[in-house]
Amino acid sequence: MARQLSLVPAPPPGPAVLTDVWPHVRAALDGDAPLAVVPADPGPAARAAAVLRPEVPLEDGADLVVLTSGSTGDGRGVLLTAAALRASATATLARLGGPGGWVLALPVSAIAGLQVLVRSALAGRPPAVLGPGDRLADALVRTPGERRYTALVPTQLRRFLAAEPEALRGFDAVLVGGAATDPALLAQARDAGVAVVTTYGMSETSGGCVYDGAPLDGVGVRVTAQGIELSGAQLAQGYRLDPAATAEAFVVDGAGTRWFRTRDAGAWQIGTRRAYSPLDPAVAEQARLVVEGRLDDVVVTGGVNVAPPAVEAALREHPDVADAVVLGRPDAEWGARVVAAVVPSPGAVPDLAVLRAWVSERLGPPAAPKELHVLDAVPVLHTGKPDRRAVTRLIEGT
Structure with missing residues (x-):
């Protein structure tokens, strides 16, 4: 029935x-x-x-x-x-x-x-x-x-x-x-x-x-x-x-x-080493799964893969940033450029040059945002996850 x-x-x-x-x-x-x-x-x-x-x-x-x-x-x-x-x-x-x-x-x-x-x-x-x-x-x-x-x-x-x-x-x-x-x-x-x-x-x-x-x-x-x-x-x-x-x-x-x-x-973390292939049974008990982000979300800029979650984490560690969402946008020179939308910490005024240096020091120059947008708050979906499409609309002013 x-x-x-x-x-x-x-x-x-x-x-x-x-x-x-x-x-x-x-x-x-x-x-x-x-x-x-x-x-x-x-x-x-x-x-x-x-x-x-x-x-x-x-x-x-x-x-x-x-x-x-x-x-x-x-x-x-x-x-x-x-x-x-x-x-x-x-x-x-x-x-x-x-x-x-x-x-x-x-x-x-x-x-x-x-x-x-x-x-x-x-x-x-x-x-x-x-x-x-x-x-x-x-x-x-x-x-x-x-x-x-x-x-x-x-x-x-x-x-x-x-x-x-x-x-x-x-x-x-x-x-x-x-x-x-x-x-x-x-x-x-x-x-x-x-x-x-x-x-x-x-x-x-x-x-x-x-x-x-x-x-x-x-x-x-x-x-x-x-x-x-x-x-x-x-x-x-x-x-x-x-x-x-x-x-x-x-x-x-x-x-x-x-x-x-x-x-x-993703990858398997074994001590300080990461493995991207099936595990050797001898080390399986010590391995921990590391999630590196959505395959579709990776930003390929100048031939280098940049994972937005890693850049977001680095930005949130800066005292001027309360929250952050990182996206890729088309770029004639780089193929795609890393774009950051941030919510400032109370009283702070985030600066692109400062944040670029901060991210570059932690993740390397390709991960440093080339564009910065300031948001009052990060829009979220009904699940509580960041609404990346809404962030894109805010950035594009649509």
Whole structure:
């Protein structure tokens, strides 16, 4: 019997999540009522409906459909089964030390926020929800269980580290993902006694599946010339109403293992050495996965590959810069030029020559931005990730 997909609007952050979304997610995990949690704003909601097409019967087996961020388009609907979501949540809880109470601080229209609900459901208790203006310390007090966890994006970690470091120290683990986390920020958090855990994953893997560079139990990782590829019970079925994209992204090898092609560049870090080929089993236990950015985002300037996340991290370390997004733009001489859009620190006036010297000293001259734009804030997608298309429009004045 064909099942229909229900679109559930994500309420603003706050207690309404527990009445408007939490029961639906629990029903989806039981296989009773498939759903997609979508942005509530009219424009994004209309785009979500156009992609997900709830009037068309749902593919067999799917229980939850997650709309990807759409950083390079309108996004895709990722088909997840209850079994995949449970496998991901179970592996996460095993790595962290067992079930506990969660503070939900992320939007539930994206996989990271939804997984907080899934892990809470497995623990048998709803999360404490952080609303606008709420103090993290107050949410922590409301968090049930002997062990307490939360999940943040790097911007939130930076903000809470400055405002409420004592609250962050109250968590048994603070998962940080959704975007590259600056090494300096991680070092600052760990020096402050925060049990921060970096996560790598995406909607197609039911959320994070590599923690601090090490795959969760049951997760396979391989680094190829085509990028990082992932396998395991947490993988999605594919994409909603898009068999061609599914066949391109999900492949089965000669041994019958199904892999997801992430299109992220990566390497294995072994001590101070990086390996870009299959690991020698003798060193596999010591290796940690390093994500070097999207293959499509690499800026080739003057024949040199520049990874925007590395430049962004360097810029954020400068005292005049609070946040940064780095892009490539066409250049008649260089092929592409590195462009930086930055949010100034309070009272600061970023200077291109100063920032060029700063980046050049750390990453080499090709990585130094050749163009600088100042923003009031970095626009973000519904997932909390930077909206690079919006940044480009701001830069171009369109």
